[in-house]
Amino acid sequence: MSYIGTYLDQIVGKRDFKSDSDLANFLNISRQHLSRIRIEGRLSEEKCYQVARELDIDPIELFSYMRAKSAKNPEIRGIWMDLHRRTKRVKASILLNSNS
Numbered sequence: 001m002s003y004i005g006t007y008l009d010q011i012v013g014k015r016d017f018k019s020d021s022d023l024a025n026f027l028n029i030s031r032q033h034l035s036r037i038r039i040e041g042r043l044s045e046e047k048c049y050q051v052a053r054e055l056d057i058d059p060i061e062l063f064s065y066m067r068a069k070s071a072k073n074p075e076i077r078g079i080w081m082d083l084h085r086r087t088k089r090v091k092a093s094i095l096l097n098s099n100s
Helices: 003-015 018-025 032-041 045-055 059-070 074-097
Strands: none
Touching: 003 018, 003 032, 003 045, 003 059, 018 032, 018 045, 045 059, 059 074
C-alpha cells in the first residue's frame, strides 16, 4: 500500500466504510481509479484537499507530499518532504498540547 493509502484508510475508519467501493463513491471516483491511487500513491490537488478536509488536517500536508513525490530534483524533493514533515509535526504538537 502507498503512503497515501494510510490517509485513505483513515477515512474508511472514520466513516466506517465497508469497502473501497464506499470510499470511491465518497471521493466521487471509480473503484479502478481508487485502486490506481492506492498503488501509485498519487492524488490530484482536488482529492488531496477533499481528503485533508475530511481528516481535519492542513491540506499543505498532502500537497507537499504530492509535490515531493513528483519532483525530479533530489534537493527540491527534499525541500517538499521537509515541509511535509514539518506540517505533520505541527499537527502532532497541537494534538499533544490539547490533551495536556
